Amino acid sequence: MKHRILAAVAATGLVLTVGGAGSAAAAPAGRDVTAKKLLKVSDVHPQTGMTLLEGPVFTEDGSLLVVDVTAPAGQPKVIRIDTATRKASPFFTDQAGAYTSAQVSPHDGRIYLTDFVSGAIVSIAADGTDPQTFFTGDVDGSAMKPDDLAFDEQGNLYISDTTGHDDPGGQDRGRVVRIDRDGQSATVVAGGLPAxxxxxxxxxxxxxxxxxxxxxxxxxxxxxEDGTTVTSQHPAMYVNAGRAQVDSNAVDAAGNVYQMFHNQARVMVFSPEGDHLATVEAPVPDDGKYSATNLAIRPGKKDAYLTVSGPSGGFVYRFEALAQGIRQSNGG
Structure with a gap:
């Protein structure tokens, strides 16, 4: 997964490859949907031996942004995509960030990025300028490994802290962390989670x-209602994925849950009641190992855009979602 990859990149700088096969076990029940390749966005970086697209999000002007998690210093780490012309262009870069997700705040309209390596949350202006560190430091005495991000209606941030993802002892040390919209207070909403x-x-x-x-x-x-207190918590859907593992998710206007994967180029769609409604397959090159890690559904429309990465580079695929996109459809 990107977590192990990033840890190795940070520690050694060695050339690495993505693990897991894009053509894993047969698709489970549910109707089949085939995604179509929209465009190639990035090539494998010689410095890191890979590219990994993540965090697709639509901005107010209709642009689709994606992050390239393993982009080297100075190369595009946030990329703007014009879905009509199928063109990609650099949007933001810096020297040290390893960004795993992107979201637009409903509070201030800025774009927020999670830096997996440093543990910081960084924001940039809507035009890709003015980078600022929004939050950094320990939460309840422990550093974060921030992966994905969701905003509530007031603009408070909810972060998946995937601490423990690489623990061979299987200790559940992950957390859901809430950071208020001003960045002044961080609260552990739920702890003891399996990455x-x-x-x-x-x-x-x-x-x-x-x-x-x-x-x-x-x-x-x-x-x-206060957003800091858990009223219920339970496993809702178990996913049969073979060698693959669950990655990012998104929700459409009907409440359906779209589950993406590391080590499989597919998406599984569940109803909020847990029924498996559909499996979306992304046909990938027959040259090795691919992951489909995240998606965004255009607000008010059904066109969905999926990030897929592997040995031939990073791609965006398109398919028709089961329902229209909403804020929660921008895959943090």
Missing amino acids: PNGISFDEDFGGLWVSQYTANRIDYIGLA
Whole structure:
């Protein structure tokens, strides 16, 4: 997964490859959907031996942004895509960030990025300028490994802290962390989790869908009105994924949950009641190993855009979602 990859990159700088096969076990029940390649966005970077697209998000002007997690210093780390012309262009870069997700705040309109290596949350202006460190430091005495990000309606941030993802002892040390919209207060909403990765609010902001990377399941965490108190918490969907593991998730206007994967170029779609509704397959080159890690559904439309990465580079694929996109459809 990107977590192990980034840890190795940070520690050694060695050339690395993505693990897991894009053509793993046969698709489970549910109707089949085939995604079509929209464009190639990035090549494998010689410095890191890979490229990894993540965090697709639509901005107010209709642009689609994606992050390239392993982009070297000075090369595009946030990329702007014009889905009509199928053109990609640099949007933001810096010297040290390893960004795993992107989201637009409903509070201030800035774009927020999670830096997996440093543990910081960085924001940039809507035009890709003015980088600022929004939050850094320990939360309840422990550093974060921030992976994905979701905003509530007031602009407070909910982060999947995937600490423990690489623990061979299997200790559940991951957390869901809430940071208030001013960056002044950080609260552990839920702890003792098996490396949470994907995180999305449900369609009415009553709770969170959290994908647990080392358990291959999606949990539902109900929240009180204050947003800091858990009212219920339980495993909601168990995912049969073979050698693959759950990655990011997203939610459409009907409340359906879209689950993406590390080590599989596919998406599984579940109803909020847990029924498996569809499997989206992304046909990939027959040259090795691919992952489909995240997606965004255009707000008010059904066109969905999926990030896929592997030995031939980073790609965006398109398919028709089961329902229209909403804020929770921007895959943090």
